[in-house]
Amino acid sequence: MLNVNELENKHKKYKLKSYTPYFAIFLGVSAAILSISFFLLYDFNSKKETKKELIAQKTQEYNGDRKADIAIENKNEAIEQEASKVIVPKEKEETPVTQEREEKVQLSPSLNFIKRIESEVPLYKKEDSVKAAAIIEKKVERPIEKSSEPIKKENKKEEVSLPIVEEVKESIALVQKPIVEEPATNTSTIDIKRRDVEEDIKHVIKRFNVNHNPALSLFVAKKYYQLENYEQAYNYALATNELNNNIEASWIIFSKSLVKLGKKEMAIETLKRYINHSDSSQARQLLDEILSGKFK
Amino acid sequence: MKPSIYENSRDVFLDTVNVKDYIQLEKISMIYQALRDSIEKPLKMVLLYGKPGTGKSMFLSKLHEDVASAQKAYLYKTPILDESEFFKTIAQDLYGIKYDSELNFTQFMKVVENRELIEAIVPIIMLDEAQLYTTAMMEKIRLLSDTRKVKFVIALHKTEKEDIIAKEHFQTRIWESIKLENASPVELKIYIQKKLMKVNCVDTASMFVPKSINLIHKLTDGNYRDTNKLVYTLFDIYHYYAQNNPKEIRGNEISKKIIEMAAIHTGLINA
Numbered sequence A: 001m002l003n004v005n006e007l008e009n010k011h012k013k014y015k016l017k018s019y020t021p022y023f024a025i026f027l028g029v030s031a032a033i034l035s036i037s038f039f040l041l042y043d044f045n046s047k048k049e050t051k052k053e054l055i056a057q058k059t060q061e062y063n064g065d066r067k068a069d070i071a072i073e074n075k076n077e078a079i080e081q082e083a084s085k086v087i088v089p090k091e092k093e094e095t096p097v098t099q100e101r102e103e104k105v106q107l108s109p110s111l112n113f114i115k116r117i118e119s120e121v122p123l124y125k126k127e128d129s130v131k132a133a134a135i136i137e138k139k140v141e142r143p144i145e146k147s148s149e150p151i152k153k154e155n156k157k158e159e160v161s162l163p164i165v166e167e168v169k170e171s172i173a174l175v176q177k178p179i180v181e182e183p184a185t186n187t188s189t190i191d192i193k194r195r196d197v198e199e200d201i202k203h204v205i206k207r208f209n210v211n212h213n214p215a216l217s218l219f220v221a222k223k224y225y226q227l228e229n230y231e232q233a234y235n236y237a238l239a240t241n242e243l244n245n246n247i248e249a250s251w252i253i254f255s256k257s258l259v260k261l262g263k264k265e266m267a268i269e270t271l272k273r274y275i276n277h278s279d280s281s282q283a284r285q286l287l288d289e290i291l292s293g294k295f296k
Numbered sequence B: 001m002k003p004s005i006y007e008n009s010r011d012v013f014l015d016t017v018n019v020k021d022y023i024q025l026e027k028i029s030m031i032y033q034a035l036r037d038s039i040e041k042p043l044k045m046v047l048l049y050g051k052p053g054t055g056k057s058m059f060l061s062k063l064h065e066d067v068a069s070a071q072k073a074y075l076y077k078t079p080i081l082d083e084s085e086f087f088k089t090i091a092q093d094l095y096g097i098k099y100d101s102e103l104n105f106t107q108f109m110k111v112v113e114n115r116e117l118i119e120a121i122v123p124i125i126m127l128d129e130a131q132l133y134t135t136a137m138m139e140k141i142r143l144l145s146d147t148r149k150v151k152f153v154i155a156l157h158k159t160e161k162e163d164i165i166a167k168e169h170f171q172t173r174i175w176e177s178i179k180l181e182n183a184s185p186v187e188l189k190i191y192i193q194k195k196l197m198k199v200n201c202v203d204t205a206s207m208f209v210p211k212s213i214n215l216i217h218k219l220t221d222g223n224y225r226d227t228n229k230l231v232y233t234l235f236d237i238y239h240y241y242a243q244n245n246p247k248e249i250r251g252n253e254i255s256k257k258i259i260e261m262a263a264i265h266t267g268l269i270n271a
Helices: A004-083 A097-103 A112-119 A126-139 A197-211 A214-226 A230-243 A248-260 A264-278 A281-292 B003-012 B026-040 B056-067 B083-095 B105-114 B135-146 B185-198 B202-206 B210-220 B224-244 B256-266
Strands: A152-154 A157-159 B045-050 B073-076 B124-127 B151-157 B175-180
Touching: A004 B224, A004 B256, A197 A214, A214 A230, A214 A248, A230 A248, A248 A264, A248 A281, A264 A281, B003 B185, B003 B202, B003 B224, B026 B045, B026 B056, B026 B151, B026 B175, B045 B056, B045 B135, B056 B073, B056 B124, B056 B151, B073 B083, B083 B105, B083 B124, B083 B135, B105 B135, B135 B151, B185 B202, B185 B210, B185 B224, B210 B224, B210 B256, B224 B256
Parallel strands: B045 B151, B045 B175, B073 B124, B124 B151
Antiparallel strands: A152 A157
16 A cells, blocks of 8 residues: 555655756856846946046036136136227127137237337438438439438439438237137138237338348338328338339339429439339339329 | 546556556557567577567567467476476476486487477477576577477567677577567557556546656656556555545546656656
8 A cells, every 4th residue: 555645745855856956046047147236236336426426526626617717707808898999809600608718719919029129229320311312323313403301412412311210100000800710601810900000010120120121121111101101111112122123112102202202303203214224014104193293 | 536447547557467468559569470470480599678678578478378379389487597497397398208307408409309390380488588597508598499399489688788689699590589669658658548448447548648648658768567567556546545635636637746656656756
């Protein structure tokens, strides 16, 4: 006779035994999953915390920077308001504040050299003017008569006394307008505005004294002519001729300055000689205008 | 379902070699027919081998029952290990000579050689569990068969360690070898159900669904003896529950739990 109860117990043990490997596998897998999850979560949390800390730190830094920026901005605004008398902002489109701050570059000329120039003596003194006039004398056969105060006549030789530059009333300043990038076109413009022309001319004169470039003296002559300082215009046109007598513009400025100084005849003679020498159409045109009274 | 059905079903699977319990399966029938053909041939010896529980004893019993009416056929289910006793037993069965004193191999050979065959029909001696005979005894049996006055059908185990066919005295051409194997799940199902049907246990036979058969086959590997033992124990447990705890056997199929319990009891499961 079978002992079924004992057999049942054995069967229960057998079932437990048979489930053990599956249970072990389940436990192992569960443990593995839990471990992986734990490590993942742990790393994530720690990273998250680190991130949070970093964000907080960054925020603090940003706030600090922002305050500093605002202070700087306020300062800049005050400066810009002052400078706005000469600087005309072109930008109309709205751009982000930060971007504008980054892109806005303001250039302003260093004006230190003006102080140095002020102490310097003007270029052309009397001796130089006489020397220059002597050169012209060789070219002009007939002496210039009835010359006004700056020009003197002595016997056969013509001596032109050139007025000495004493003072310059106006000045020109070259101011580079702040470059404002337009978002649509992305182009930049430079506005040149007169401010202290005199100082600028002085700067060019200083450079001319160093390298004796006729282009610089011609530039100065033109500027003086524009400023209606005909004496200085005459002076520097003559200096240009001395360095290079083939520059048409220097002859024109020279002649025009003579006319403006009331030495019309001398200007006519000078132009005629130059026309004979170079056949300049521009000089001819000016001569015609002087002769016809169109140019006074 | 009446409890007596489980008892009847159980008793069918008692592990006994009874020709009445012989189950005609397709593969078994083919093998049996091959065996019948072999003994008709002028072969000196026929070897029937296979693992324990594959039905060798049942085959020999069936063959003996089938041929004994037509010719002299003697079945020795248990080996006669004493040599003199072995020869004396065969001399008495084959020729009706009773020896009181010792009968050695030489004397018995003379007896066999001097006997004439009746109607040229060679008597058959069937030896079950022949693996228990010594090698020297097996050589003497081979020499006896060489006289062509007696034919041997030998059933023995084929173990994993030793290949019987490789033995020297089984290597001659005059030997016919027939191998018996375990049942497949399908054969096992037919085997179990046919056994139950024989005793009209239709209800219990229908409880063996493929799932139950597969589990039984997994446990027994299709071995007939193991299957008999398992199913016997199984119905024993069923019988117990039917009497003591009927709610445990309410299903229409054989309970997996009870199959496993039977396997634990028979040692097929090491619990």
